Amino acid sequence: MRVVAKFGGTSLGSGDRIERAADSIAKAVSEGNEIAVVASAMGNTTDELLDNITFEADEQDRAEIVSMGERTSVRLLKAALTARGINAVFLEPGDPDWPVVANDRGEVDVEESERRARELAEKLDDTVPVITGFLAEDHEGKITTLGRGGSDTTAVMLGRYMSADEVVIVTDVEGVMTGDPNVVEGARNVGEITVDELRNLSFRGAEVVAPSALSYKDEDLDVRVIHYQHGDLLAGGTNIEGQFEYMVDMREEPLSCLTVAGRAIRNQPGILAKLSTALYESEINVDAVASGMDSVTYYVDNERAEDAETILHDQIIGDQTLSSVTVIDDIAVIRVLGAELPNQPGIMREIVDPIADAHINVVDIITSATSVAVFVDWSDREETLEIIQEHFEG
Structure with missing residues (x-):
């Protein structure tokens, strides 16, 4: 089974959580699965970096600065995997195997990104790539970003282009709940939800997966959301079903x-x-x-x-x-x-x-x-x- 696992900032928010993430990846690899990992910046690192830009900075400098959150995460997670005997590499813009390419308008170059993702997929049989989410690299080698929810977009996009069986979004919620557990008693996990249902919830504040990411989902790609404490990448959480061509x-x-x-x-x-x-x-x-x-x-x-x-x-x-x-x-x-x-x-x-x-x-x-x-x-x-x-x- 080929899986792209995305770990959000909360799921990598401390050393203990990075250890937990590495354990879940190592377990999935030991069971014979091909795993690619997408990592967000730890905790609130991106916001903290932005808060420190108290001077006039152009878009290129801002992108370089905020990229340091994801760059740090992939190094920590790669090291944790190596300590568990997993052959892992971290990938960031500038690496020869970097898969997410932007065109001169700052948008994803679909053809080139898909080509690179396919090449990366061929190496999954013996390597776990740990990829910076949220970031892209243009044809001149400059860093750009994918906008709000960019790490989700990275994961689902690569899942599609790498012909993955499933994309697993590891976050701080146990999938989609029947209600806010902090407000209603007896709230429980929803085992399945359609793309259309989820996008409607997302635009009304219950953002579990970024709507921009769901535009890359097709019928052949399963997407699932699990809590970072779950421990098993391959079970539980909420399955997101279907696809949409247009969203208004x-x-x-x-x-x-x-x-x-x-x-x-x-x-x-x-x-x-x-x-x-x-x-x-x-x-x-x-x-x-x-x-x-x-x-x-x-x-x-x-x-x-x-x-x-x-x-x-x-x-x-x-x-x-x-x-x-x-x-x-x-x-x-x-x-x-x-x-x-x-x-x-x-x-x-x-x-x-x-x-x-x-x-x-x-x-x-x-x-x-x-x-x-x-x-x-x-x-x-x-x-x-x-x-x-x-x-x-x-």
């Missing part, structure tokens, strides 16, 4: 759209990093960013719009290449997620045409390798959601 989600709170205009912004090195860092240092979360030749647009929570406008205006005053900032409040975003969605010919027309036919103005569209985000006026959100759901989920 609407953000529950309104956004504000802040557009910074300036002369040839796209050709000004460091402008985007400067503006983004200023927002980050004020703890303003950016939901999405769009850029053009003469503008950069940030979408932030409505309640932080005034703060964001002031911060961006301060940056404009200090930079002669920037001219003004404008704000539009009460914007809704509806996202369609699916594997390689924007790479499908005609997909944008399938999304936009029925919205236009309903005489709804589209404020903006932002795409990535696996999603399309449609921004409309808050008053049009329900009708837009219904139109998109009817097409993709109907």
Whole structure:
């Protein structure tokens, strides 16, 4: 049996937990299974590293810094496995066998990542690779990250590309529960749950597996969630069944759209990093960013719009290449997620045409390798959601 096991930050949060993780891996290997391991940063290491970036740092430096959490985890776990007589190696960006590759847009290069993952799978008969989750490497060798839930994404993606039988997510919950055990008496583990059910729970706060990771799951790949205290990688927990091609989600709170205009912004090195860092240092979360030749647009929570406008205006005053900032409040975003969605010919027309036919103005569209985000006026959100759901989920 070929298994990709992902250990979350909590499951690697101390020396004892690393020992427990190594024991479960060694047990699975001793039973004749091929195991690849994906490791998150220990505990809250990533947040702690980010908190220590109190200076202006560009995206490349930030990625290098936060990568140290995962880099430390894989070394500790590899050493624990070696101490148990397991032939293990740790893999991180820069290694010749590193499998997760990003393109020049910072998105997963599916063809190259799949090729490298297949090559890595051929070595599983005598080696346990311990792979840094959350990280990717572009074609120039620079580190980038996979975003929120990136270690889950690494695990499920590699499980698919390595033709694994199962991906096991080891976390701090015993799979999916019938209710919050801290609130309701008698809460118990749900033995099975569908991808659709789980994604609906995830978008309402009960995130067990990152929704972005589930886009890589297909019918042939089993995904299971177990508690780090369980001890047996190959049994128990909650099985996640099925697959989805498209997932439609609407953000529950309104956004504000802040557009910074300036002369040839796209050709000004460091402008985007400067503006983004200023927002980050004020703890303003950016939901999405769009850029053009003469503008950069940030979408932030409505309640932080005034703060964001002031911060961006301060940056404009200090930079002669920037001219003004404008704000539009009460914007809704509806996202369609699916594997390689924007790479499908005609997909944008399938999304936009029925919205236009309903005489709804589209404020903006932002795409990535696996999603399309449609921004409309808050008053049009329900009708837009219904139109998109009817097409993709109907």
